[in-house]
Amino acid sequence: MSQPSVTLQLLQERFASVIREVHSLHGDDTVVVEPGANLEVLQFCRDEPRLAYNVLVDLTCVDYLDYPDREGQPRFEVVYHLYSLEHNHRVRIKCPVAAEDPTVATVVELWPIADWLEREAWDMFGVNFAGHPDMRRILMYEEFEGHPLRKDYSISRRQPLVGPKN
Amino acid sequence: MGVEKALEGGILLSRLDHVIGWARKYSIFQYPFVTACCGMEYMSTACSHYDIDRFGAGLPRFSPRQADVLFVVGTISHKLAPVLVKIYEQMCEPKWVVAFGVCTVSGGFYNNYATVQGIDTMIPVDLYIPGCPPRPETVLHGLMMLQEKIQHEKQEVLPGQVRT
Numbered sequence: 390m391s392q393p394s395v396t397l398q399l400l401q402e403r404f405a406s407v408i409r410e411v412h413s414l415h416g417d418d419t420v421v422v423e424p425g426a427n428l429e430v431l432q433f434c435r436d437e438p439r440l441a442y443n444v445l446v447d448l449t450c451v452d453y454l455d456y457p458d459r460e461g462q463p464r465f466e467v468v469y470h471l472y473s474l475e476h477n478h479r480v481r482i483k484c485p486v487a488a489e490d491p492t493v494a495t496v497v498e499l500w501p502i503a504d505w506l507e508r509e510a511w512d513m514f515g516v517n518f519a520g521h522p523d524m525r526r527i528l529m530y531e532e533f534e535g536h537p538l539r540k541d542y543s544i545s546r547r548q549p550l551v552g553p554k555n
Numbered sequence: 556m557g558v559e560k561a562l563e564g565g566i567l568l569s570r571l572d573h574v575i576g577w578a579r580k581y582s583i584f585q586y587p588f589v590t591a592c593c594g595m596e597y598m599s600t601a602c603s604h605y606d607i608d609r610f611g612a613g614l615p616r617f618s619p620r621q622a623d624v625l626f627v628v629g630t631i632s633h634k635l636a637p638v639l640v641k642i643y644e645q646m647c648e649p650k651w652v653v654a655f656g657v658c659t660v661s662g663g664f665y666n667n668y669a670t671v672q673g674i675d676t677m678i679p680v681d682l683y684i685p686g687c688p689p690r691p692e693t694v695l696h697g698l699m700m701l702q703e704k705i706q707h708e709k710q711e712v713l714p715g716q717v718r719t
């Protein structure tokens with residue numbers, strides 16, 4: 390196997406205790422951190438000159454309810470995709486979130502674009518971002534109940550504002 | 556035609572209903588309620604190549620108060636539904652509604668939490684044009700069917716008369 394990338398080397402050196410897992414399939418660097426460790430790792434990724442991840446490309450969430458081979462693991466995972474314009478490299482950072490208290494620290498302070506991305510993740514998955522300045526729904530309407538992309542949101546549940554429930 | 560022969564000055568007699576229907580079917584002012592990909596096909600229908608003006612429907616109005624036919628073009632989400640109903644209510648009688656594309660006809664393949672399963676759950680629809688998106692030929696065919704419908708309707712002309 391080839392040398393791990395600068396990103397993985399630096400992160401493993403510095404955050405050995407909070408990194409659960411790394412892999413790099415076809416050069417696709419991925420780091421899974423411990424719950425609650427997202428902010429410090431992301432802050433480092435942005436501020437360390439050799440990494441300089443200045444773009445938050447995407448922030449989303451995955452619901453692993455009833456997913457095979459994941460018994461006993463946290464239900465959600467918040468996923469950050471970072472890109473560095475300076476070094477032209479990318480990394481994916483995943484942070485598990487427990488179902489009982491689905492809360493992670495916000496990264497709006499690091500990348501302002503996270504504002505809307507976190508609102509979307511909250512709207513669709515019900516993951517709360519502690520410290521977010523304006524946590525409201527962004528896609529669904531205010532009257533909507535629940536979070537539609539959760540696996541336990543019934544596929545046939547409709548909440549129309551006008552007309553019959555079809 | 557016998558009476559007309561007897562009358563001087565080129566007077567033509569006809570049923571009032573028929574004349575009004577004829578006038579209305581060739582002066583369709585549309586309100587395009589365009590929300591999604593079907594809008595592309597709507598635009599190509601409206602442009603010179605297919606020339607929707609041949610049918611007297613070449614002039615879209617961007618105020619519902621000046622429009623006769625509401626073209627609902629594209630996916631309608633539950634969030635947007637109250638807006639569509641409001642637009643419909645703002646249009647003056649007589650008015651017609653066209654559901655353009657499967658999304659508006661039945662929700663299409665968006666059988667999910669976000670999409671209205673057919674706009675006829677909210678407002679009355681006069682014409683359904685299926686297709687994803689419908690080809691301009693389909694749209695023109697639909698338009699001619701709508702004209703047919705307008706022509707053969709009971710034309711109400713006095714205020715307060717209810718459309719049948």
Ligand code: SF4
Pocket residue numbers: 591592593594628629630655656657658659663686687688689
């Ligand atoms: S019917 Fe097809 S083309 Fe039209 S809005 Fe729906 S998805 Fe788009």
